Amino acid sequence: MTKYVYLFTEGNGNMRELLGGKGANLAEMTNIGLPVPQGFTISTEACTKYYEDGRQINDEIMAQVMEYIVKLEEITGKKFGDLENPLLVSVRSGARASMPGMMDTILNLGLNEQVVDVIATKSNNPRWAWDCYRRFIQMYSDVVMEVGKKYFEELIDKMKAARGVTQDVELTADDLKELASQFKAEYKAKIGTDFPTDPKEQLIGAIKAVFRSWDNPRANVYRRDNDIPYSWGTAVNVQSMAFGNMGDDCGTGVAFTRDPATGEKGLFGEFLTNAQGEDVVAGVRTPMKIAEMEQKFPEAFAQFTQVCETLEKHYRDMQDMEFTVEHGKLYMLQTRNGKRTAQAAMKIACDLVDEGMRTPEEAVAMIDPRNLDTLLHPQFDPAALKAAEAIGKGLGASPGAACGKIVFTAEDAVEWHNRGEKVILVRLETSPEDISGMKSAEGILTVRGGMTSHAAVVARGMGECCVSGCGEIAMDEEHKRFTLAGKEFHEGDIISLDGSTGNIYDGAIPQVDADPNNGYFGRIMAWADEFKRMGVRTNADTPADAKKARELGAQGIGLCRTEHMFFGEGRIDAFREMICSETVEEREEALDIILPMQQSDFEALYEALEGYPVTIRFLDPPLHEFVPTTEIEIEKLANKKHKTVADIKNIISSLHEFNPMMGHRGCRLSVTYPEIAKMQTKAVIRAAINVKAKHPDWNIEPEIMIPLVGDVKELKFVKDIVVATADEEIKSAGSDIKYEVGTMIEIPRAALTADEIAANADFFCFGTNDLTQMTFGFSRDDAGKFLDAYYDKKIFEADPFAKLDQTGVGKLMKMAIDLGKPVNPNLHIGICGEHGGDPSSVEFCDAIGLDYVSCSPFRVPIARLAAAQAAIAHKK
Ligand code: ADP
Ligand code: MG
Ligand code: MG
Numbered sequence: 001m002t003k004y005v006y007l008f009t010e011g012n013g014n015m016r017e018l019l020g021g022k023g024a025n026l027a028e029m030t031n032i033g034l035p036v037p038q039g040f041t042i043s044t045e046a047c048t049k050y051y052e053d054g055r056q057i058n059d060e061i062m063a064q065v066m067e068y069i070v071k072l073e074e075i076t077g078k079k080f081g082d083l084e085n086p087l088l089v090s091v092r093s094g095a096r097a098s099m100p101g102m103m104d105t106i107l108n109l110g111l112n113e114q115v116v117d118v119i120a121t122k123s124n125n126p127r128w129a130w131d132c133y134r135r136f137i138q139m140y141s142d143v144v145m146e147v148g149k150k151y152f153e154e155l156i157d158k159m160k161a162a163r164g165v166t167q168d169v170e171l172t173a174d175d176l177k178e179l180a181s182q183f184k185a186e187y188k189a190k191i192g193t194d195f196p197t198d199p200k201e202q203l204i205g206a207i208k209a210v211f212r213s214w215d216n217p218r219a220n221v222y223r224r225d226n227d228i229p230y231s232w233g234t235a236v237n238v239q240s241m242a243f244g245n246m247g248d249d250c251g252t253g254v255a256f257t258r259d260p261a262t263g264e265k266g267l268f269g270e271f272l273t274n275a276q277g278e279d280v281v282a283g284v285r286t287p288m289k290i291a292e293m294e295q296k297f298p299e300a301f302a303q304f305t306q307v308c309e310t311l312e313k314h315y316r317d318m319q320d321m322e323f324t325v326e327h328g329k330l331y332m333l334q335t336r337n338g339k340r341t342a343q344a345a346m347k348i349a350c351d352l353v354d355e356g357m358r359t360p361e362e363a364v365a366m367i368d369p370r371n372l373d374t375l376l377h378p379q380f381d382p383a384a385l386k387a388a389e390a391i392g393k394g395l396g397a398s399p400g401a402a403c404g405k406i407v408f409t410a411e412d413a414v415e416w417h418n419r420g421e422k423v424i425l426v427r428l429e430t431s432p433e434d435i436s437g438m439k440s441a442e443g444i445l446t447v448r449g450g451m452t453s454h455a456a457v458v459a460r461g462m463g464e465c466c467v468s469g470c471g472e473i474a475m476d477e478e479h480k481r482f483t484l485a486g487k488e489f490h491e492g493d494i495i496s497l498d499g500s501t502g503n504i505y506d507g508a509i510p511q512v513d514a515d516p517n518n519g520y521f522g523r524i525m526a527w528a529d530e531f532k533r534m535g536v537r538t539n540a541d542t543p544a545d546a547k548k549a550r551e552l553g554a555q556g557i558g559l560c561r562t563e564h565m566f567f568g569e570g571r572i573d574a575f576r577e578m579i580c581s582e583t584v585e586e587r588e589e590a591l592d593i594i595l596p597m598q599q600s601d602f603e604a605l606y607e608a609l610e611g612y613p614v615t616i617r618f619l620d621p622p623l624h625e626f627v628p629t630t631e632i633e634i635e636k637l638a639n640k641k642h643k644t645v646a647d648i649k650n651i652i653s654s655l656h657e658f659n660p661m662m663g664h665r666g667c668r669l670s671v672t673y674p675e676i677a678k679m680q681t682k683a684v685i686r687a688a689i690n691v692k693a694k695h696p697d698w699n700i701e702p703e704i705m706i707p708l709v710g711d712v713k714e715l716k717f718v719k720d721i722v723v724a725t726a727d728e729e730i731k732s733a734g735s736d737i738k739y740e741v742g743t744m745i746e747i748p749r750a751a752l753t754a755d756e757i758a759a760n761a762d763f764f765c766f767g768t769n770d771l772t773q774m775t776f777g778f779s780r781d782d783a784g785k786f787l788d789a790y791y792d793k794k795i796f797e798a799d800p801f802a803k804l805d806q807t808g809v810g811k812l813m814k815m816a817i818d819l820g821k822p823v824n825p826n827l828h829i830g831i832c833g834e835h836g837g838d839p840s841s842v843e844f845c846d847a848i849g850l851d852y853v854s855c856s857p858f859r860v861p862i863a864r865l866a867a868a869q870a871a872i873a874h875k876k
Pocket of ligand 2: 491
């Protein structure tokens with residue numbers, strides 16, 4: 001019999017897979033003797049089973065839940081539905097990886113009309129009792145029955161207006177009682193049945209809702225963004241309640257052991273008296289700073305600081321905790337390794353090493369490579385920022401520099417973003433429904449909410465700039481406008497946000513690139529370079545890109561796409577003349593014009609790389625991509641070539657292909673027009689010889705890469721041309737330069753016959769963009785049209801063009817290595833598809849033994865860190 005349910009005393013912190021993060025940590029806190037309201041966890045396996053069984057909780061699981069209700073009743077001395085001493089619980093979701101705000105918690109479950117009367121009388125605190133009850137109906141309706149929150153919020157607002165008060169806490173017991181019955185009426189109107197009164201029925205409904213929520217659209221989006229597999233499932237935690245809403249000697253709070261925005265050491269958080277659950281986060285009332293809690297609750301505060309220290313030492317990481325104070329007594333409700341900004345992650349990791357809590361290897365392993373992105377993105381130009389005058393100030397909730405056009409709804413943010421606009425999402429406050437809009441925006445500005453508000457937490461998670469709680473803004477969401485500093489702002493107006501200071505600026509402030517080599521970031525990256533086994537190169541076609549990549553730590557160019565060089569000023573004309581030539585002589589004439597240009601481009605690249613390796617890929621795309629499209633350009637070309645416009649149009653239409661991705665491209669171009677390969681070889685070799693002459697101490701050994709090879713004979717054919725041309729160039733220059741000729745592995749047949757190919761290649765480079773499209777048989781330009789349906793139907797969890805398909809495409813890669821290496825032990829092997837900058841794909845590349853990964857310049861630090869983490873994990 002499978003055990004599906006665990007008391008907190010039966011679990012521990014290492015059981016995340018089974019108990020989820022929250023459940024495992026509740027167990028761990030219980031084990032180390034911290035004050036945790038007791039409860040039990042229904043495992044992630046039960047969730048998986050629920051889905052396997054067609055969204056049913058089977059009898060076995062149900063029986064275990066019932067058994068554990070009895071155990072919990074014994075532990076707490078309370079009973080579900082009891083009129084003497086009723087048990088009230090919270091029902092909380094908790095997956096293996098924390099998914100903040102993704103699934104909602106239900107509090108005070110177990111209440112009904114009779115029980116609420118009992119606790120009202122017994123506690124002599126009817127306000128509290130009715131507050132609990134109305135909250136329960138509200139949360140249960142929202143989460144379990146999916147009756148929108150907003151109807152209940154409206155009823156509360158009406159009630160407050162009728163009573164002439166502004167805060168929830170000002171409502172009396174009678175008001176809350178009245179609200180509870182309005183809520184129930186609302187429930188009945190929407191659902192058609194009475195609100196459930198049996199606590200066990202309530203509990204089963206809640207458990208099912210948690211399981212169900214694993215598959216809601218928000219959770220699915222979050223998982224895809226954060227690489228969390230659908231198969232993990234979520235656990236359910238059923239926990240007896242601690243009450244923060246019993247009066248002014250009660251309250252609830254959230255806190256971090258270090259500042260999640262900057263990493264600064266010290267308690268950081270917020271606390272709200274006479275409140276429950278997410279009140280702090282929801283921004284309904286402005287919470288007090290955690291330090292102020294000391295005056296109001298000296299004992300609980302002292303105990304809490306002690307707990308923080310214990311937890312940080314125990315987990316050896318910054319903790320994010322949730323707690324409640326009931327009549328002055330502290331209860332711990334959650335702890336986890338806190339989410340943090342990229343900046344904070346760097347500082348915390350270094351500090352933990354300095355404090356002796358972590359080794360450098362552990363520090364490197366702690367950092368999520370995907371977060372580095374934000375550190376590399378532009379910051380405000382310090383001079384411009386100094387000169388600018390802020391028009392308002394909120395909390396610097398998530399650092400970064402954002403500048404864009406104002407939008408007022410999440411839908412608008414998505415729509416404008418898709419049109420290519422940069423937008424700032426301005427809201428009263430955000431809620432989980434706004435996730436996609438928040439993602440589409442450059443930055444988020446909210447009127448309400450503190451440092452732990454939804455907007456702040458989610459923005460930090462996304463690495464997006466956020467200024468929260470700017471109360472100076474007079475908001476008019478309905479008419480899409482707000483007033484700040486005496487000025488009215490409308491949709492489309494440009495503002496700038498500084499997520500570090502919380503400053504808001506009218507108009508755009510110029511931005512500059514961030515510096516990745518100094519401070520904590522530099523320290524982490526230096527460690528990463530020390531630990532990684534694979535090299536990290538970059539995909540760069542211009543000296544500017546190459547320089548940027550070098551600054552970001554690239555150790556060479558893994559892919560230079562020569563075709564990008566043909567689009568430049570004065571080049572495309574010559575290239576078009578070449579394409580529209582009818583004889584070899586004509587073509588050679590045009591190529592002669594291009595040769596010196598291409599040569600000087602390569603020289604600039606070699607200069608930029610200062611002796612690091614450069615892989616140059618020969619012309620790859622179908623020629624029709626280069627042909628003129630406008631009448632004027634066609635006429636110009638016709639005149640140049642002494643042909644008629646009709647002749648040129650004929651040539652252009654003859655280049656048309658039904659399926660250009662599988663058409664006349666790659667090495668096939670060199671097979672038809674060997675003179676192109678000849679010209680490119682000359683340009684590479686001459687450039688190398690020239691730069692070597694200037695810098696004799698640099699190691700310059702050109703790597704010429706032949707694309708789209710499917711048959712070894714294709715490679716041999718082109719290679720023979722390259723070798724003959726190169727040797728002649730080297731000989732006539734009296735040089736002794738060495739060079740390599742290798743190939744892309746991007747057609748499945750090349751992987752399948754890699755032994756034959758390896759005998760004729762100095763290196764392999766996996767072009768996983770093409771390899772993915774050819775293996776799946778769908779084009780990367782068209783896949784966008786149906787991939788969404790694939791995600792919805794759970795056929796795909798991730799975009800195979802972004803995250804390497806290890807099962808299929810990965811198997812081809814592995815096969816190519818296994819076939820190729822024995823034939824040619826000197827073969828060096830890399831990857832230059834988009835996957836070279838994706839952390840999970842980089843890990844795979846390390847595991848199958850690649851020598852290097854190559855990615856776009858801004859992803860180089862991500863790849864360095866991911867490569868280090870792979871090597872560290874590998875060693876264990
Ligand atoms: P999330 O994963 O969204 O943080 P939680 O399950 O942590 O959701 O619940 C949200 C909040 O509900 C907690 O921070 C806490 O304030 C409150 N809460 C949950 N369980 C209890 C409980 N047993 N007693 C008191 N408050 C609780
Ligand atoms: Mg929540
Ligand atoms: Mg929580």
